[in-house]
Amino acid sequence: MTEIYATDALRIQSNPIMDNTGASASTGSEIPRDVTEMIKTSLNSIGGRVVFIPYDPAFIQNQMVTKYSSFSNKVIPNVILSGGITQFDRGLVTKGENTDANIEAEIKGIPDFLPSKNVGVRYGDEAKSGLASITLDFNLLDFETMAGVPKMNAVNTMKVHKAVAGKELSLSLIGQTFGMKGTVKKVQGRHAAVRLLVELSMIQIAGKYLALPYWRLVGQDAxxxxxxxxxxxxxxxxxxxxxxxxxxxxxxxxxxxxxxxxxxxxxxxxxxxxxxxxxxxxxxxxxxxxxxxxxxxxxxxxxxxxxxxxxxxxxxxxxxxxxxxxxxxxxxxxxxxxxxxxxxxxxxxxxxxxxxxxxxxxxxxxxxxxxxxxxxxxxxxxxxxxxxxxxx
Structure with a gap:
């Protein structure tokens, strides 16, 4: 798209992009702590006239000390990307429901030496679901002035679900009970959601800066x-x-x-x-x-x-x-x-x-x-x- 629309080259460098909520530590890495590598991959995969410049001063300094390179031909960025994970709200909506049915009857004529004269059937199911929200914020800064570029930002939110369901069926005959029980748990990946938000945000912020109809790449309903x-x-x-x-x-x-x-x-x-x-x-x-x-x-x-x-x-x-x-x-x-x-x-x-x-x-x-x-x-x-x- 950048080549067909003949935009100028966009040279973009990213600050370290971290989890600003602290939830990655408190929840046992339920969301990623550092998404900088996702940013690098997303920007570098755009291609065309968008050039990603990594930020790694320690690596450059060490290479200069070892005299492998002086990096005299390094490329200077136009803009700097800043941002982070700014929201991770768990349990926004929690739902639970269950069903329990039990039928029991006594059978006459059964010998008294048996432990019970009753037969019964029991059925039960239980379901729980929860909703969480993840938000990422990004802004562009002018490299020369380090001032924010007006209106060049991206804020995207995604809702992720988690659900658990279980069923149970048991049969009781003359004091003996047997049955079966099963549960299933489905979780929409938090890390996958963050990656999707990162990719969407990079398309959005690059498209805004280059004044491109980037929403055509997202979907027909964008x-x-x-x-x-x-x-x-x-x-x-x-x-x-x-x-x-x-x-x-x-x-x-x-x-x-x-x-x-x-x-x-x-x-x-x-x-x-x-x-x-x-x-x-x-x-x-x-x-x-x-x-x-x-x-x-x-x-x-x-x-x-x-x-x-x-x-x-x-x-x-x-x-x-x-x-x-x-x-x-x-x-x-x-x-x-x-x-x-x-x-x-x-x-x-x-x-x-x-x-x-x-x-x-x-x-x-x-x-x-x-x-x-x-x-x-x-x-x-x-x-x-x-x-x-x-x-x-």
């Missing part, structure tokens, strides 16, 4: 992230109508439509828009914020889309080589602006679409090479900056 949608909507409002069309045409190409990259709403672009966004109105002469958002969210995550991204980047590089104007970037992460002048492009720029400019327009992308395609002129926008609360 709720879109308002922080990401606000970033897309803010990017739309920062562009002129021609630039909106130019950006949408590149996204349409990733969808599989070979539309001309002209920055103009010609017939082919309108047809592609109608097929992806049925509410598109030809009479308006522009792309609405809702249509712009729908095209962006539904870019396919396929090998074909990745191939088209590589073709498009080659095209844009060729066009940029013949143009003096720098490329326009797309969506910035949610950040606060300092009072001084806004900085130029930084490495925290999120979901940057490398859109160069060209003097000539109107050539359509019709095959894989598209070496002669022309791109609409785009002006550079201020990106990679901290947004104020008012802007959000």
């Amino acid at each position: 709720v879109p992230d308002k922080v990401v949608l606000d970033a897309v909507r803010g990017y739309y409002y920062s562009l002129s109508e021609q630039h909106v069309v130019a950006v949408a045409q590149q996204w349409l190409y990733l969808h599989g439509f070979n539309v001309p990259q002209t920055g103009q709403l010609e017939l082919a672009t309108k047809q592609a828009l109608r097929s992806l966004y049925p509410k598109y109105n030809d009479t308006e002469g522009k792309i609405s914020p809702e249509g712009f958002e729908a095209i962006w969210i539904n870019i396919p995550i396929t090998q074909e889309a990745l191939r088209r991204r590589h073709v498009l980047e080659q095209l844009l590089q060729q066009a940029q080589a013949s143009s003096q104007q720098p490329p326009v970037a797309e969506i910035s992460p949610a950040k606060e602006s300092p009072p001084q002048a806004l900085p130029e492009r930084t490495e925290r720029t999120v979901a940057a679409e490398k859109k160069p400019t060209a003097q000539n327009q109107g050539k359509a992308i019709e095959d894989e090479t598209h070496s002669n395609a022309q791109l609409a002129p785009l002006n550079r926008q201020g990106i990679g900056r901290f947004l104020s609360e008012k802007e959000w």
Whole structure:
């Protein structure tokens, strides 16, 4: 997803992530004490343009002492991940029920020397269940300032159940009793739940920072992230109508439509828009914020889309080589602006679409090479900056 959406590289380092509740010690490790390794695995498995940088100063120092390496080429992170297990509530709901039935009768005519003249049947069952809750909190810190990145956090909770059930059946004949009894206990794994929460949180926090529709990876019933949608909507409002069309045409190409990259709403672009966004109105002469958002969210995550991204980047590089104007970037992460002048492009720029400019327009992308395609002129926008609360 990071490659298809052409985001900048996210270099992330994690603090030690521990159990902040102390329940791991008091409950005999019912939940893990340290989830740092789970964090490492989750971040490193994302791949693409997300780079995980481990935090192990003792190892680096020891290696430098032994002169195996000076680590002069070590990579500096953009952001630091902090957090921990912040909630483990046991016994939130406890339920119990049981059934006991006993039938007994006396049989006449049985000799008196037997211990009993009674026969009986007894049945019983018992069930107990409990509910617990586990919560993990994560935040992103800017590496240079060690200040929290506004709205870049993930808080996820999972309910886990535990249940015990048992049944008993006995038969009594003339003073002799025999029967059977069994129990079953089912527990939803606490450690497995924590791992699932870690993986979900890493997808969420990386997706927020890179302004990606990460909820598409979670499931069809996942709720879109308002922080990401606000970033897309803010990017739309920062562009002129021609630039909106130019950006949408590149996204349409990733969808599989070979539309001309002209920055103009010609017939082919309108047809592609109608097929992806049925509410598109030809009479308006522009792309609405809702249509712009729908095209962006539904870019396919396929090998074909990745191939088209590589073709498009080659095209844009060729066009940029013949143009003096720098490329326009797309969506910035949610950040606060300092009072001084806004900085130029930084490495925290999120979901940057490398859109160069060209003097000539109107050539359509019709095959894989598209070496002669022309791109609409785009002006550079201020990106990679901290947004104020008012802007959000």
